[in-house]
Amino acid sequence: MSELVGFIGLGHMGHPMARNLIKAGYTLRLYNRTRARADDLIGEGAQWANTPADVAEPGHVVITMLASDSVLESVAGDRLLERLGPGGIHLSMSTVSPATARRLAQRHQQHRVSYLAAPVFGRPEAAAAAKLWICLSGPLSAKERVRPILGALGQGLFDFGEEPGAANVVKLCGNFLIAAANEAMAEAFALAEKNGIERARVAELLGQTLFACPVYQGYGNAIAHHRYQPAGFKVPLGLKDVDLVLQTAAASKVPMPLANLVHDRLIGALAKGRDDLDWSALALGAAEDAGLPTPK
């Protein structure tokens, strides 16, 4: 008989992740705010729970993949922790602030539940292909137990020790670095365009040479053509994450001028009504500052 795993949150990321676990032979018990998102997975063998707490089985693993710190905090409340109980593991895979992770870890400890931070890098397609990159931090023995689960979800696992917030700090660093790369390309392409050079040609050069890696290739092409739809990750979500970066930076006393710059670009994008564009649309800022024409 296969191991039962609880799973809460069937959004763009959570849904394909849940499917991969079913494929890997786990018995999933699902909860999602809107039940319809679970229908196909139930058809594939998953169980349904009427409340978040009901996905938990004493001493088992519950995975959460939720939209925000506050949703996570309300879901991972006393009822869920009581049901999970001693020996239970909460594998928290959302991007939340390290401060939230630390607070939750403490609360979990009171119920002798292990809190594992396991935020991921990768867009929905990567989730579907089980090609996520996973950062992990938390108690050692719990990490050992979830290793097979994580193996069914990602292509690589990076362990950052036992401090509960560590994996979240690293995840935020990664998102900050993506935003920073986008700002850098936005400025460089504006300079090129103003000098009569085709933006896409510069993106091509970079993506084939010095910066032959997914971030510069994918975002580089989008920014070169100012193509920000369909949005993989919208401006408000990007802003939320950069905001978490800056909150963590302030709490840690780390001045981050480049994080401030991309934060301002994202605020500016919202000020201009770009809520539905991909967050790489922060690149419109540099183009507009230079007086370049941009798509409406």
Place this chain on the structure above:
Amino acid sequence: MSELVGFIGLGHMGHPMARNLIKAGYTLRLYNRTRARADDLIGEGAQWANTPADVAEPGHVVITMLASDSVLESVAGDRLLERLGPGGIHLSMSTVSPATARRLAQRHQQHRVSYLAAPVFGRPEAAAAAKLWICLSGPLSAKERVRPILGALGQGLFDFGEEPGAANVVKLCGNFLIAAANEAMAEAFALAEKNGIERARVAELLGQTLFACPVYQGYGNAIAHHRYQPAGFKVPLGLKDVDLVLQTAAASKVPMPLANLVHDRLIGALAKGRDDLDWSALALGAAEDAGLPTPK
């Protein structure tokens, strides 16, 4: 009989490039400020010229690889251009400003010499391995003629059209993007360190996943360990290039806040006497601002 090519400038980059041309069967006529740098190449069959202008043969190609805009401008003077004459090509491979390239191109035209901008990406080891990436701009027919020469020097050629300054703009964009990536990593690693996370572990994650490309891997490792010596490219040279970026940006009316930020970091590095460190030492700024210990 092999084609004769003039070559001026046998520095860290020029010397291995000249050798590759000899290996490829070209007859080189060399000039360098200090003759000793040419000795081994003469032993391998190259000729020596007593003045820069003397490397030129009417209608042939002259390559320059020099330290600064002003040196290039003084070398590529009337004497050299008169000797090269109609049909001659000046293949200018140094990193100089687009403004200098444009001024030189005009002066060359008066002597019916073609000016080709062909700045390169790659450190001395890449030059030695004929693995440079080459940006190219200038008159079409001249570009066709030098293609075999460039094939002996690099692993890839990117053509940016006929505008003489275009290749230089792209080269400056590339260097700016490297500096920007370094600043981004510096801030991210400072945040990680302040949260008790090993910097090198974050660099490793990035270099294996989202940013699996030479710039993030090489510089990432250096910055994680604050290892800035031996210097591949020293702070003053980095500052010179970012300064050219900002001059070009001002002339093109492109605000570049991130370029300003790395410019300030490099100025700060000089203010603290870091002239002999690699330019990635700009990363010390973010660490110091956060009150982190840094190596003396």
Place this chain on the structure above:
Amino acid sequence: MSELVGFIGLGHMGHPMARNLIKAGYTLRLYNRTRARADDLIGEGAQWANTPADVAEPGHVVITMLASDSVLESVAGDRLLERLGPGGIHLSMSTVSPATARRLAQRHQQHRVSYLAAPVFGRPEAAAAAKLWICLSGPLSAKERVRPILGALGQGLFDFGEEPGAANVVKLCGNFLIAAANEAMAEAFALAEKNGIERARVAELLGQTLFACPVYQGYGNAIAHHRYQPAGFKVPLGLKDVDLVLQTAAASKVPMPLANLVHDRLIGALAKGRDDLDWSALALGAAEDAGLPTPK
């Protein structure tokens, strides 16, 4: 018989303000976390209340002058509002965020109490001399009623309409402008010093000519001499206010790069253990970046 006014918060600012009201003939009923701060005022005729709510008399005015948004929110709770009741006025003079003011105004309305935002500009000496500048916003009739009270506290009153948060926005703007002026002077003085010019001489010129106003004169002199003690307003308080500026800016979708810059300077000051210095010590950042010697 004189009007009874409740007064909560006898810190550096609140204490001299309370005394001025006593002098002006008001009967004060005081509350402060530590009672000792009230002793002399009681000697001068003020009454003591055992809880914050007890300072309130139905339909009268209560003034608060507290250290933070959260303290204000806990003090201005249901008990106080019930006692104040219909026709009562809460004259809230602390520097808090506009968001807090708006939230409180709504809660007050449910008890038919008028919430008036009345933050002030001025250091403790100005409070003692009844020379504060007061920003005011809230319901018109309530503003009319408190005019005599405010007249006993300040030298000037600026009305910003009925929107409850407006006065707080303006107060935050003012504090931001002070911090910005300090950063500007810090950079200018560093440039002067590096060119062999006496910093204090530049401060003198500015304060007598273009910038002949209190902020440039007072802070200019302090920054020129790097004299940050005794602290009129410490780094953590300054950071708290700039943080409120940035939170308000984010909520209003206003990119404020200069506010980010001073925010980073203040975070940097804390990172270096400067918690006990005046917030103008943000100026040490520019000096250190330039490699200038600064006092330990």
Place this chain on the structure above:
Amino acid sequence: MSELVGFIGLGHMGHPMARNLIKAGYTLRLYNRTRARADDLIGEGAQWANTPADVAEPGHVVITMLASDSVLESVAGDRLLERLGPGGIHLSMSTVSPATARRLAQRHQQHRVSYLAAPVFGRPEAAAAAKLWICLSGPLSAKERVRPILGALGQGLFDFGEEPGAANVVKLCGNFLIAAANEAMAEAFALAEKNGIERARVAELLGQTLFACPVYQGYGNAIAHHRYQPAGFKVPLGLKDVDLVLQTAAASKVPMPLANLVHDRLIGALAKGRDDLDWSALALGAAEDAGLPTPK
């Protein structure tokens, strides 16, 4: 018989300054690129010279008030210095870079002519009213000799010692501080406007309280109403000065992030075709970033 003084440059500033010297009893010998600007002054008793050098009388004083470093350098050439000769004084009142001042001072010394840097603060109206503020640096005895002349031009004199570039550094600091104050107000007013507060009302508060000084009052009112015409000092001139600030900062190794910010704002203003607006139009940047409507 009155002392003869040479005067070169009758622009918006130079013309009223020359008139004040005539009024004070000096015999002026004038040169200007277009002679028509001198007509009225000749009617008031001044002499005309056919070349810049011809304004000089051996051992006397020559004043220059010119548009740029390069114009000044071409005017203050060997012919002028030979005519002035030993004991002559060149009172250089334009805003130029300290580097130019230092180079000129050296050249003057070879002719035993004293070079005095005496840049001024004040708009044309202040020049007409002899209310300029004058910064002065250079050889002591020469400074003593020109004191009465400067007394006829300004309301205050600030001596910054003998280093020839010092007065220019201070002048640049002043202009930088004005630009910085404008950026600060631009951000603050954008924040206020987005919160429903009248910009002009905030400007009024500031100008009457914390910042009761000419810069905040004059520019504050202009920026509050986005009124940038007629231009007292156009964007390109402002950019030129901030550019001199940054060049001096780079040469002195002083990172100046706030100077970079205003530099970017001015470049952005040019990118949007605002060449004819007053340089305080840099404030449009903050408004546009916040998505606020601005006048076309």
